Amino acid sequence: MSRSENRRGRRHPLASVALLVVGLFVSGGAYAAFTGAATAEESTVTAVEVTDGKALFAANCASCHGLNAEGTKAGPSLIGVGALAVEFQVGTGRMPMSGSGPQAEKKPVQFTQPEIDAMAAWVATLAPGPTVPTEASLQGGDPANGAELFRINCAMCHNVAGAGGALTEGKYAPNLHNIDPVHIYAAMVTGPQNMPVFSDMNITADEKRDIIAYLKYLDENPSVGGLDLGALGPVSEGLFVWIFALGGLVAITIWLTAKSN
Amino acid sequence: MADKSNELEVSAGSAVARPDRLQNPGFEPEHQRVTDESPAREKGAERGVSFLFLLSAILSVAAFVLNFIFPIVPGDLLSTRLNNLFVGIAIAAGLLTLGVGAVHWAKALMHGHELVEERHGTRGDDATRSRAAEIFTEANKESGWTRRRVLRNSLIGALVAFPIPAIALFRDLAPSKSPQELLNHTLWKKGVRLTRDPNGVPIKASEVTIGSAFHVIPETLGDVEEGFLDEKAKAAVLLMRLPLADLNEAEDRKGWSYDGIVAYSKICTHVGCPVALYEQQTHHLLCPCHQSQFDVSNHCAVIFGPAARPLPQLPIAVDAEGYLVAQSDFLEPVGPSYWERAR
Incomplete structure (x- = not known):
């Protein structure tokens, strides 16, 4: 290959385009390779039967919460949050978070129950904190009393029908339909994220059982009025009325005043 | 039809109708269904x-x-x-x-012919008009309306006096005393314990853990027999405990909280909705009606929305038995603005 040919190739009008294409492929491919490797590594960690909660924590939580759960800039300290907070956050799929955002969202659970229990057990050894109640202790409450307590303490954010609602800056109170009683209890005791704490000294354990009974009653009994349009209140209902009811009235009015053909 | 609209017809009690400069086009040919x-x-x-x-x-x-x-x-x-x-x-x-x-x-199916019904003049004929005037003159002569002046004026005086009692009757529909006093004060006063809504169980300061929110009514609300809901609506309070580091208190209000426990009126200063959507980490309180946001760490200053004033703070203290009590009533009226409100 002569020297002149070489220079011609490099100075070809399309050379820069070719370089760009090659660069994009290389960087994109490298990114895919690295992230692919990362997900593969993560899945092997979670798939392995690990009984040691500390090891699980170190592998899955420590990057944000610190190796000893002391907290970092990315995540709060978990010393003293207790086993119940772990059960709630990991057991509803909120932790580990999929990305930073206004709040951690409910998603498919990432761990098996023995793994969650192992992590909860390790976090509980750090400092005393709320423990996971037995299933039986959450059964058999009084839905009527629960409804009154719910209206006073919970309905302002979660909506009187438990349908959830918006908070500030993209945060929201989730809907409370078909939630495991343990997680309802855990949310009240631990006050996850921006939810205030409702400890047993505020709402007693019996009253919490009543609130759970009310939410279960809502799950099992349909809306009396038929289609509830999400039970979100005047916004969704108003939208429906404006579009369909007023639309229908306009159509009827046009038909009434039109000449018969 | 076209020629009719061009006629200048002036009758008593109607405006002068100017001849229309446009020809009345009449009806369209009848639509055949x-x-x-x-x-x-x-x-x-x-x-x-x-x-x-x-x-x-x-x-x-x-x-x-x-x-x-x-x-x-x-x-x-x-x-x-x-x-x-x-x-x-x-x-x-x-x-x-x-x-x-x-x-x-x-x-x-019913017939679709278009019809015109012309308006008739409003003026009566001359005979009717003169007979009406005659009746008035006769009545005046018989009753002596213009002649018996004292009689006429005493009747007018009686009619003017007749509605005077109504002034008192309508006045009695208003509250017996100025509502300003009612709006300025709530059930809270020195020493009244803060109790849980709805059961009225008093709250110990030690029971309010960090991040907690309590819905509070005054201890004395249970004794109210008349106007229970009015009193509850005015006295409703939200009690929160913040980490001390997050609380920026003004010098003159340092004594109003207890170890990070603060109490604020739950009634929005915009139009009076209950503000209780408390976010325990951002310490924001959101009013669900019009999205006013209050910053609890800065004396519930308005940080967003239409509310014009911070939520009034209830000064609290702890009594000898460890229960939370009010130091006094709210120092300003709770809820939305009203005409006589100072400021």
């Missing part, structure tokens, strides 16, 4: 209307029958829902088909 032109279509429309009426009758009977097919079983909400749904749909559809049938009858 398909039912006018084709007897088969007319027959079809008749059948259609009868069908709608028949359908309406069937639906009304169906509504009656469905009430028994889907009875309301006490305690079973699903049965109530099905009953409401089917009976309601049948009644509504029955009424709708009745109305649609009637309108269709009128539009397609």
Whole structure:
């Protein structure tokens, strides 16, 4: 290959385009390779039967919460949050978070129950904190009393029908339909994220059982009025009325005043 | 018709009608409906209307029958829902088909000729007018209305005096004392314990853990016999405990909280909705009605929305038994602005 040919190739009008294409492929491919490797590594960690909660924590939580759960800039300290907070956050799929955002969202659970229990057990050894109640202790409450307590303490954010609602800056109170009683209890005791704490000294354990009974009653009994349009209140209902009811009235009015053909 | 509109007709009690500069174009040629032109279509429309009426009758009977097919079983909400749904749909559809049938009858089958009914003049004829004037003159002569002046003026005086009692009667509809006093004060006063809503159990400072939110009513609310809801609406308080590091307190209000426990009126200063959507990490309070946001760490300063003032703070302290008590009433009126409110 002569020297002149070489220079011609490099100075070809399309050379820069070719370089760009090659660069994009290389960087994109490298990114895919690295992230692919990362997900593969993560899945092997979670798939392995690990009984040691500390090891699980170190592998899955420590990057944000610190190796000893002391907290970092990315995540709060978990010393003293207790086993119940772990059960709630990991057991509803909120932790580990999929990305930073206004709040951690409910998603498919990432761990098996023995793994969650192992992590909860390790976090509980750090400092005393709320423990996971037995299933039986959450059964058999009084839905009527629960409804009154719910209206006073919970309905302002979660909506009187438990349908959830918006908070500030993209945060929201989730809907409370078909939630495991343990997680309802855990949310009240631990006050996850921006939810205030409702400890047993505020709402007693019996009253919490009543609130759970009310939410279960809502799950099992349909809306009396038929289609509830999400039970979100005047916004969704108003939208429906404006579009369909007023639309229908306009159509009827046009038909009434039109000449018969 | 065209020539009529050009006539200048002036009659008593009506404005001067200027001759129209545009010619009245009259009616369009009469619209011929398909039912006018084709007897088969007319027959079809008749059948259609009868069908709608028949359908309406069937639906009304169906509504009656469905009430028994889907009875309301006490305690079973699903049965109530099905009953409401089917009976309601049948009644509504029955009424709708009745109305649609009637309108269709009128539009397609009843005659469609356009008619004009001219307005008549409002002025009576001369004989009627002079007779009316005569009646007035006679009545005046017989009663002596213009002649017996004292009598006439005493009647006018009696009629003027007649509505005077109404002033007192209408005044009595207003509250007996100025509502300003009621608006300025709540049940809170020095030493009144903060208790849980709804059961009235007093709250110990030690029970309010960090991040907690308590819905609070005054201890004395249970004794209120008249106007319970009014008193509750004014005195409702939200109690929160913040980490001390997050609380920026003004110098003159340092003594109003207790170890990070703060109490604020739950009534929005915009239009009075209950503000209780507390975010325990951002310490923001959100009003659900118009999205006003209050920053609890800075004395509930308004940080967003239409509210004009911070939520009033209730000064609190702890009594000898460890229970939270109010130091005084709110130092400003709670809730939205009103005319006599200072500031």
